[in-house]
Structure formats: structure tokens, C-alpha cells
Amino acid sequence: MAPNYTDFIDLCTSDESDQGLPARRALQESQPGPRIQRLRSSPALTRQALSKNSPVTTVVPTKSDSRNDQKVRGEATLTSTNPIHRASVKDSHGVGSPAGNPGNFHSTPTQQTPRKIVWTVEKIEDTLREFSYDIGEGAAKVTTHLLQNTWKKMAPAPETYSKKNWFVGMKRTPVEAGSGALKLTLKVRWNQAIRDYYQVIGIMTDKEPVPKYDFHHIEIRKNILSRNTILNFVPHLRDLADEEELKYRRWLENLENMDKTSGLATLTSKEKVNQTCRKERALTLLLYLDSWLDKLSIPNCSKATLSRFMASRTDAISSQQVSTIFGSCNSDTDSPGSVKTVKIFTEAFDRVFDNGDVWNEGAVTLHDVLLLDKSIDSIVDSKKLIKYTPNEAKPIEENITLDTFLETYSLLGCLICFSHSCEHGEYGTDNERKRFSIDVVGGITPLVGRKALQASKVNSSRSQSNNDPWEYEDFRKPCSDECFLKVRLNARVKSWSETEIMLLKAAVTFFCDQDEPIQCITAVATGRPCCDVDRQFHKLGLQLPQQPSRSGESEVKPVHWYDRFKKVLHADWQEQTITHAHHLKDHFDPCSHDGPCTKDNCECARNGLMCERFCRCTVDTCAIKFTGCSCHSQGRTCSSRQKGERPCICIQLNRECDPSLCANCGAADRANPKNAEDDQLFKQGCQNCALQRGKSKTLLVGRSTIEGCGYGLFTAENITQEDFVIEYVGELITQDEGVRREARRGDVFDEEHKSSYLFTLLEQEGVWIDAAIYGNLSRYINHQDDFGKGQGCNITPKIMYVGGEYRIKFSALGNINAGEELFFDYGAEFPNLTKKLLKEQEEQTAGKTEAKKQIKARRNRDEEEVVDVIKKTKGKKRGRKPEKKSFAARLDSDQEAGDDNEALSDEDYGPWKRKHKSEIDVEKCGKKNINSNLRSSTGRSRF
Secondary structure (H helix, E strand, O other): OOOOHHHHHHHHOOOOOOOHHHHHHHHHHHOOOOOOOOOOOOOOOOOOOOEOOEOOOOOOOOOOOHHHOOOOOOOOOEEEEOOOOOEOOOOOOOOOOOOOOOOOOOOOOOEOOOOEEEEOHHHHHHHHHHHOHHHHHHHHHHHHHHHHHHOOOOOOOOOOOOOOOOOOOOOEOOOOOOOOOOOOOOOOOOOOOOOOOOOOOOOOEOOOOOOOOOOOOEEOOOOEEOOOOOOOOOOOOOOOOHHHHHHHHHHHHHHHHHHHHOOOOOOOHHHHHHHHHHHHHHHHHHHHHHHHHHHHOOOOOOHHHHHHHHHHOOOOOOHHHHHHHHHHOOOOOOOHHHHHHHHHHHHHHHHHHOOHHHHHHHOOOHHHHHHOOHHHHHHHOOOOOOOOOOOOOOOOOOOOOHHHHOHHHHHHOEOOOOOOOOOOOEEOOOOOEEOOEHHHHOOHHHHHHHHHHHHHHHHHOOHHHOOOOOOOOOOOOOOOOOOOOOOOOOOOOOOOOHHHHHHHHHHHHHOOOOOOOHHHHHHHHHOOOHHHHHHHHHHHOOOOOOOOOOOOOOOOOOOOOEEOOOOEEOOOHHHHOOOOOHHHOOOOOOOOOOOOOOOOOOHHHHOOOOEOOOOOOOOOOOOOEOOOOOOOOOOOOOOOOOOOOOOOHHHHOOEOOOOOOOHHHOHHHHOOHHHOOOOOHHHOOOOOOHHHHOOOOOEEEEEOOOOOOOEEEEEOOOEOOOOEEEEEOOEEEEHHHHHHHHHHHOOOOOOOOOOOOEEEEEOOOOEEEEOOOEEOHHHHOEEOOOOOOOOOOOEEEEEEEEOOEEEEEEEEOOOEOOOOEOEEOOOOOOOOHHHHHHHHHHHHHHHHHHHHHHHHHHHHHHHHHHHHHHHHOOOOOOOOOOOOOOHHHHHHHHHHHHHHHHHOOHHHHOHHHOOOHHHHHHHHOOOOOOOHHHOOOOOOOOO
């Protein structure tokens, strides 16, 4: 059991002679006098000698006590009151005032006037330098305590127990003479050397070894979004021989260059070490900062005031973050005297701990220390969840509009799952999080207009409410006995706050199309009675949102290949849209424009896509709006097998039925997680919601039937053709990030190493799935080419669109019996796709370099011919050899060579220099690193 943190603090202030912590505490309670003088030098177990120039670091603070009050000297610039009170001591011969003579005005006072300490930068600096020795003493005591008590601890009990002893019946394999013999040469100093022979005991067994594997994976149920990462740790392959060291170093340099090429901020190995040392030093000082401030007792100088001062002087912190820090660090000491005190302490602290001559790479400032505080770090070092603008800090007196009040909801609220912290969205090239929120479709204002249009349709059927939109007594049911539909509130209630009024206005806007009265909905959010909410409605004079005028809009013409009302596809729909071909999509943002959807104003129509439910357009203004399936109204089930009829339109478009659009087909009940284990429910009705159900077949991991492949995935139950098997899940990363990860995981000394867990999800967008660390059992599925070779493929992957996100689904190609291993085809580029792409990049770079060398050689030959002509000219002296060009001249010649190189044709470069047309198109589009078209839509590289 680990020691308590309080015990560590007490240990740092304890004496070596104490009989343990309990005895020392009992001694303190019985003898409240001054403690024994503590050691000024560290014990012998410290890792480095203590000196004023090299304090020792630790992670445990010392306890503040009264026996170590510092005495400082100097001139007066700041004053503070020392809380130490000293009583006047009298002996039998001393002079004092008689106890019964109150009229004696010359009596000796019983207490002295509190002494005022004057603080300057030099005094605080000297005091902090003395305090820094506490770090070394604390480290020494903690180390001594751990070494003395570690052997007393019991060994940790195993977390799992196996009833079967796997080592019973194992037999040692005899070692053959001479095979694998190990010679040991021992040098003995004494002459009495004993020559003896010992039998070698073999440790080999007749049992098969466990298959090798690369990574332990963490089980997840759905894909998680990951940002671009840099090479933080040097990959360890194995112990290197002398001749392999150079090749390994070059490999590490190539990995760092890949990070730089991708635009990531990289650090050298030395810079990484220095950064780690500075962070550890700052964390150590942060633990001691509170106790040091208590010892100093400088007025108006606390961690709160220091944090506020740091936040106000830092440009890297936004205005909203500064206001949040000010709110968390409550302090009323913002006077000029407080600012002066904080400045003096900050300067003294930086003089002591930001001295590079003393602390070397561990020099830190007070700013670095305070940024690591939990209350500050959670605000400053958080993910970029919101876009900060200069006009964020608005005065309270300003009239807040609905858009301003719901700004956070607009920027952070996810359109798919309606949460503020989820795995939907993407990371840009600068690692900035882009969320799939209302802000993507134009913000709150367009959404209000859409809600008004829906509310107008609902209210048109309420003939009783034409005069007053809030009179629902004829057709609404009261929510409680205190509902406004039953009683009227006459008693006085507390006034409404600005926040409650904005909630009321937001409810009118967003719940105007609901059957439940808005008063009842708002009452739940505000905690007020419905009667009070209804009275505030009438007091503010609120009205339902007005339907936007549609005068002047042209009638939407239907398309011949899709009927949005009958929900069917016609004729050559596959040639008119690529909605079903997810690997060809390169546009994913919903459209947000005014008017009907046409190729002139709609990005969806311009890219050959159908408008989804997240787009701003409606069924009335968009002819290509996807409206779900109509299988239930036609008496069919959502299945790919339809007798003599076309399958479900959702299946045709490679998507699962959406409960928001296909409500009547039964997808809503089957997508409910509560019904995931109800097998009887899924035997009928909608059969196109397997990923939303999330229940895979019973699968087991075992040794693969393919030699040398390690583990494989086997089915433990019979699987019928076209049944859902499992989903491929992992980290959602960019294409560049995937190439860098594969390069880091590869073995530079083993080119035949074929192991990868990357899967292309969206080819044109460059989104991959990496299941190396985070994933499920699907990461163990191995590769097979075709039927007819071995067992062949028995499952196939398919990219599906499920409720706004893209996922990979494995289905059975045929009937699979229990016990069979699962295989699928990784793609035409298997097995060394990423290495091929990297090699092509190197060849292109080498081709350009070789072309420059050829041009230089041609220029040198021309110059030599000119020199020969000069030599043979009559009457001329023998010419000199051309002098070596200066550095500037060489730069000019290289530039000219580069210009000539660009003017050459493909024939001049040779076949290895010629570029494919797809590569030229990628360069025009500004793609980086590799050509994504080389990877198939369902290809997964493994090497």
C-alpha cells in the first residue's frame, strides 16, 4: 500500500531520531515545545551533493513550521507585519509594575509591538534560495524512507487466477552436445583453482510458443478521433550491432524529417530532454510554492494574486481564458500595492530559479510554474473547443441577443449526438478541432427560420389558436396540478433573471413546433411553476417565430432519377450521383444557402451528392433531399433480398436506416441500446441497422492457420450469408498521420516485416482508421487473396453511412461454420503500400538531384572544351585551370540548373523520372506526402 501524501510531508520535516511517524506525532502532542534542530546537510542516500549552486529536486514538499522562520535584513520598500509575539520575561529581581497599582503609567507591557519586516527583491531572493535547500533535504528523507520500508511490503497478489496449471506435464528437451554451446572463460587470481564441470540444463520444451504480436490493444466500441502526433519517443527495435548503428540513426532522422515535412513543430533529442527537465522542475516547485508563501507571509502575495498577475501579463492566453482565471482565483487584492508586491516576488523568484548557470536545463520561471497548476492548466492547456474572438468579453449591461446567448451551443453542440464533447468532427492541418456543430450550417439564425416554417405547419391546424397562440386549453393536457392550463397565478413571485428570460426566448424559438406547451417545457428548465412562466410570456409579449416570406421563389423542379416523396430511385441513378460511392466523396459539409438546391448555389448538388438531414434545405426547396425509406408503407422489410423488387433505398445508397428519417420501418426501436440483446425483435422488421445495434458475432482469437501470421480470428458460431459479423473500429486519423505511424512502427532491419492495422475509410478526404492501439477483435483478421487459394476470403468489408458518420462493416460472403478462421482481401496494393509510396517519394527527390548533377556535368564539359580551344590558340600563353567557384557563384549555377531542369521533357528524365497523371492532379490540389488514389477504397496495408 502506498504511503499517504501527508506522511510524506511529515517525513520531510521529521528528524532522523524519531521512532516512526506515530511515535513522532505522539511526542508532538505530549511535548508542544520547539522541535529538534533539523539537519542542514542531506543523508548519504542523496543522489547528488547538496550545495548552494546545485539543489536536489524531489516531488514532495516540506511542511511549514515555526522553527524555520527566516530572518532577513535590508532597507525598506515594502512592509509586512510578523505575527510572532514575544512575552516580556520578568525574574525576581526585575522591575515591574505592582499588580494592584492601576495608576502607574510606566508599567512594562506584557507583549512587544509586532515587528515589521521590510521586503525587497534581494531579501526575497535570499530567502527563496535558502528555501530551495528544503527540496534536497526532502528528497533525501523520502528516499531513505522508501528504501527502509520497501522490503517490508508484501508482494502484490496476482489479479487473476487460473485453475489449471499450464506447466504440468512439460518436459525438458535434451540439448545435443556441441549445439549451441556457450563458452565461459574465468580468470582466477589464486593458484588454488578448482576445475569442475557442470551439466547444462535445457530450458526448451516440446510445447508450442505463443504467437508473436506487436501491440496490446485497448478495446473500444466505436471509432475515436485522434489528432496528429509527433515522434515523442525513439522506437526501440533491439540491441544494435556496431555496423547497424549508422543505419538506425539515419532511420530516426528520416522519421523526424517526415514530421517536419507535415508541418508539425518538432524538437531535437536534446531539446526534448531539456523540455522534460524544465517541466519536472516546475512541478516540483509548484508543490513547494504554497508552503513558501506561508512562511514568507508577505501581504497581498498569494497563489491567487500571482495567478491573476500572470494571466494579465500573458499574450498567449485569450481574453475569455483570462476572465475564467480571474473568476477561479478569487482575490480582492487588485490595488497598486498588491501589484507592486507581486512584481517584486516574481522578479526574485525568476532570479533564483531561472538562472541557467545554476539550474542548467532545469531553469524555469514563475510563469512556467503557475501554468502547471490544476486550476490554470485546465483553462489554458485545454483543447481548442471554441473560437476565441477579440470581442468575447462583453459587458453585462449590453443587450444579449439570442445568437450571443446560444453562441457556445452553436459552436460546441454536435448535430449528430447533441453532446458538447464527442468523437465527431475532424482535426485540421494545424491540429485545431473542427466540430460538426450548428456553426457548420450557418449558425442559429437559419435554424430559427427553419423552425418557424415547421411551426407554421403545426399551428395552421389549430384553428382555436388564431387569436392567441398561447391558448391551448382546448387540445392540450396539463402537465401538473399547478399547470397554467388549470390555474392562474396571483401570488407574488421572485423576479426573472436575464438568464431565465433568455431561456424562455430560446424555448419559444426551438420548441415552437412541439405538441407540449412551451410553458411546460420552460418550467422544467427554470424550475418555476407553469403559471409563472405563462405570465412572463404575456408580460414580454412573445410571439411565435414568423414564417419567412417565400415570394419570388421559383418552383422546384423534380429530378428524373429520384422521387423524394415516394422515396425511390429510378433508371440511371448511379450515373447521376455518387452518394452511394463513399470512397469517391470529397465534400462532407452540409449545405447552407438560401433558395432551392441547384448546382449554382448548392455544394451538395455541385459535387453529385444528395442533401442530408443536416442540410439547411427542406423537402419543399430541394429536389435531391434524402427523406428515408418507404418500406413499411409498402408492406416490405428493409432487406437486400426482395422478391422481384428493388431493395430498400437505404441499402442501395450503402447506408443504414436512420431513425430520424425512417421512423416507420422499425429502425428507431432496433437502434435503441436497450433492445440490443432482444433477438426476437431483430428476426422481423428492419434488417438494416446492424451497426446501430452494435452486437457482433461470437468470435475468438487463436493461432492463425496461415504459417507465420501469428494470431487470427475465428468464429464460435455458424454465420449465414450476408450476416453482419463485426465492425472495424480504431482511431480516426489523417492520411499523413497514418504514413508517419507506419514508418515509426516498421523495422528498418527487417523489410519482410508485414504488420499493419490501417484501413482506408474515406479515400479522397484522406481519413484512415488505425486499430493498432485502440480497436476490437477485428484487428486480428488476416489476409487472403481469392477463392481457390487456401480457404479464401469468407467475409468482405463495406463502408456504410450511419447517422452522419462513416463506419466499416464486415459481412459474410457465404455460410461460415463455427471454428473457421475469418479472412478478407486487404487490397491490390498489399503488402507494402506505404513503403512503396515512401520509396516513390525518395525516387522523385533523387531524380531531381540526379538531373541537376547531369546539367552541372554538361556545363563543366562545355567549359573544358572552351579551355582547350584557348590552349590551342596561336600566340597565347598556356591558360590556367578554371578557379573554384565561390559559394555565391555555386548558388547561382544551381539555380540556373534548376531552371533548366524544369524546362526538360519527360524523355530527358528517363522512365523513372516520369510522373503519373494522377500524381500531377494531386500536386495541383495541394495534396501532401502521398497519392491517396493509390490506395483502394477497402484496402488495408499490412507489412
